[in-house]
Structure formats: structure tokens, C-alpha cells
Amino acid sequence: MNYTRWPIVVRMTAFLLAQLGAHAADRFAERIAPLDLAPRHVGLLRWIAAHPGASQREIAAAFGVQPSRVVVLVDELERRDLVQRHQDPGDRRSRSVRLTERGERMLAEVGRVFLAHQADLLAALTEEESAVLGELLGKVAAARGLTDGVHPGHAAADSGA
Amino acid sequence: MNYTRWPIVVRMTAFLLAQLGAHAADRFAERIAPLDLAPRHVGLLRWIAAHPGASQREIAAAFGVQPSRVVVLVDELERRDLVQRHQDPGDRRSRSVRLTERGERMLAEVGRVFLAHQADLLAALTEEESAVLGELLGKVAAARGLTDGVHPGHAAADSGA
DNA sequence: TATTGTTATACTCTATAACTATA
DNA sequence: TATAGTTATAGAGTATAACAATA
Numbered sequence: 001m002n003y004t005r006w007p008i009v010v011r012m013t014a015f016l017l018a019q020l021g022a023h024a025a026d027r028f029a030e031r032i033a034p035l036d037l038a039p040r041h042v043g044l045l046r047w048i049a050a051h052p053g054a055s056q057r058e059i060a061a062a063f064g065v066q067p068s069r070v071v072v073l074v075d076e077l078e079r080r081d082l083v084q085r086h087q088d089p090g091d092r093r094s095r096s097v098r099l100t101e102r103g104e105r106m107l108a109e110v111g112r113v114f115l116a117h118q119a120d121l122l123a124a125l126t127e128e129e130s131a132v133l134g135e136l137l138g139k140v141a142a143a144r145g146l147t148d149g150v151h152p153g154h155a156a157a158d159s160g161a
Numbered sequence: 162m163n164y165t166r167w168p169i170v171v172r173m174t175a176f177l178l179a180q181l182g183a184h185a186a187d188r189f190a191e192r193i194a195p196l197d198l199a200p201r202h203v204g205l206l207r208w209i210a211a212h213p214g215a216s217q218r219e220i221a222a223a224f225g226v227q228p229s230r231v232v233v234l235v236d237e238l239e240r241r242d243l244v245q246r247h248q249d250p251g252d253r254r255s256r257s258v259r260l261t262e263r264g265e266r267m268l269a270e271v272g273r274v275f276l277a278h279q280a281d282l283l284a285a286l287t288e289e290e291s292a293v294l295g296e297l298l299g300k301v302a303a304a305r306g307l308t309d310g311v312h313p314g315h316a317a318a319d320s321g322a
Numbered sequence: 323t324a325t326t327g328t329t330a331t332a333c334t335c336t337a338t339a340a341c342t343a344t345a
Numbered sequence: 346t347a348t349a350g351t352t353a354t355a356g357a358g359t360a361t362a363a364c365a366a367t368a
Contacts, residue, residue, distance in 0.1 A: 216349075216350095217349075217350065218348085218349060218350080228349070228350065228351085229350085229351070229352080231350090232350065232351060232352085249349095252348095252349080253349095254348065254349040254350065255348095255349060255350085256349075256350070
């Protein structure tokens with residue numbers, strides 16, 4: 001079952017990581033799909049909750065994406081009444097974004113879903129092993145500059161505040 | 162730097178996993194891009210090497226994708242002269258696929274690139290920590306049915322042989 | 323003239339359906 | 346008629362470029 005012809009002498013940890021990461025992301029996506037959300041929405045929702053009233057430009061900068069991408073994402077969240085755009089009285093070009101009541105409740109619900117997801121995902125590990133795994137992953141992530149951010153592809157690292 | 166309002170009391174290991182997995186996949190993709198390959202090609206190349214002469218139908222079944230998808234992927238590899246299609250004399254509808262000389266050499270090169278990639282990725286860990294990480298990930302992957310396979314999205318698990 | 327947000331357009335990857343040739 | 350492979354078509358997601366309103 002182990003199709004070789006590959007330096008499989010060493011453990012293919014980097015591959016396992018990519019494989020399991022994709023698996024985790026897929027399973028999480030399945031769990032939030034009934035909430036009418038995709039993973040990319042969760043990252044944005046979390047960030048907006050932590051930076052209430054940020055402008056779309058600021059969001060784009062924080063996530064390292066084009067402003068036009070933010071328009072689409074905020075559109076999707078606003079259509080679901082999870083965030084709301086407000087005119088900035090100081091600069092009428094700018095639109096500040098913040099969570100609605102419904103957005104707050106949704107974020108809480110997503111948090112519960114995430115915990116269930118994580119419990120399932122790591123069910124094979126003991127409490128202690130889970131802690132060790134978390135620590136090792138945290139170490140690697142920090143060394144690679146992925147501190148508190150969001151997925152590459154979906155976003156970039158937290159740029160402060 | 163840790164934007165909360167989330168049950169961050171527990172470590173978000175599942176998130177770290179998805180984040181790091183995407184990061185690992187992206188970095189690997191960058192490394193093989195100069196070889197004119199994408200990650201999806203590597204999984205296929207490896208599988209074909211381990212199952213020489215398999216038909217496209219068998220490939221599709223092993224990877225859990227539509228036959229039309231296999232056509233495209235094998236086209237891409239054949240255009241690079243890494244694999245070759247052959248008429249099955251027994252059933253002239255069927256096309257058996259196998260690596261070319263060039264494909265063999267490419268696979269070896271990809272293996273070297275992978276090892277360099279992995280070394281970089283896990284540079285923050287000691288030898289022993291790397292081993293522990295590999296073991297824990299292997300445990301989780303096995304429990305989740307991701308034995309020796311390839312990425313979800315790109316493919317499915319090895320179906321034997 | 324520069325900047326914020328928006329809209330329009332195109333490109334990549336993938337999935338589905340229709341088609342050809344064998345069996 | 347069923348099956349292996351192929352081609353055609355359409356969809357999701359993202360990136361780039363052109364644009365309108367405001368500064």
C-alpha cells in the first residue's frame with residue numbers, strides 16, 4: 001500500500017502536512033456550509049470583528065489582496081446581513097465595515113462549529129498529544145511567519161492592531 | 162496581535178493545520194514550478210510510476226476523479242514527454258500509461274526538491290521534534306483514512322496494489 | 323492628480339454532459 | 346448496449362484593468 005520509488009526512507013512530513021491541512025479545510029468547509037458560509041468568509045468575519053469600522057482598503061491591505069476582491073467578499077457578507085457598510089463622514093470615498101448583530105451571533109456559532117470540528121479531527125490523539133501537536137505546529141508556523149494570520153490564498157497575516 | 166472574540170482559550174490546532182498545510186503546498190508548488198510541474202502532476206506521476214501500464218480508467222478510479230480529468234492531466238504530462246500512452250492490444254479502446262525515461266528522471270528530481278522543501282519547512286524543529294510531528298500527523302491521517310493517498314481535491318487514497 | 327471603491331473582463335481549475343470508437 | 350477515452354461546455358474562484366466619485 002506504500003507505493004515507493006521515492007525517498008520514502010524519511011517520513012514525508014511535509015506531504016502529510018499538506019494532505020491533512022487540505023483535509024481539515026475541506027471538513028471545516030462542510031461544517032459551515034449549512035450556515036451559508038465558506039472558509040474565506042470566516043477569516044474575514046473574524047478580522048472585521050477584531051477591527052470594527054476598518055475601511056475596505058484596510059481590509060485589503062491586511063489580507064494582502066486586491067480591493068476588488070474585498071468588494072466581492074463584503075458583498076457576500078452584506079447580502080447575508082452579517083456585516084454592514086457605513087459612510088465614513090470624514091472621507092466620503094471610504095466605507096467602514098462592521099459586524100451586524102446577526103454577524104456577531106454567527107461568529108459565535110462558527111466558533112462552536114470549529115471546536116466540534118477540531119475535536120473530531122484530533123480524536124485519535126490523547127489530550128497530551130494534541131497539546132504537543134499544537135505546540136510543534138505553532139513553532140513551525142511562527143518560524144515561517146504565519147503568526148495569527150489566515151490562510152494563504154484566502155488571506156495574509158495580521159498586520160497589527 | 163491575537164485578535165480574539167473567539168474561543169482562543171484552546172489552541173486552534175485545526176486551524177494551524179489548515180494554514181500550515183496550505184503554506185506547505187504553496188511553497189512546494191513554487192519549488193516545482195521551474196520544472197514546469199504543479200502539485201497535481203506530482204501525485205499522478207508518482208502513482209503511474211508505482212502502477213506502470215495502468216489504464217486511464219484505473220487512474221480515474223484510484224484518484225476518485227472523472228475520466229475526463231485524467232485525459233487533461235495525462236495530456237499535460239505527455240506534452241512534457243514525462244509519460245506515454247500505449248494501445249492496449251487486448252482492448253483497443255483502452256490506453257495504458259507509463260513513465261518515459263524522462264519521466265523517471267523527473268520523478269527523481271522532484272524527490273530531491275521535496276526533501277529540500279521539507280528541510281526548509283521544518284527547519285525550526287529539532288530532529289526529534291520533527292519525528293514526533295511526523296508521528297502525530299501520521300496517526301491523525303491514518304485515523305481519518307488518509308493513508309498513503311494524495312491530496313483531496315487533487316486525488317484520493319491509494320486503492321491497492 | 324491621487325485615492326476609494328466599484329464594475330468589467332479574462333484566466334485557471336474543475337465538473338458535467340455530449341460524442342467517438344471500440345467491444 | 347455498454348464501456349474507454351475524448352471533446353465541448355459551463356461553473357467557481359481569483360486576478361487585472363478600466364472606471365466613477367471624491368479628495
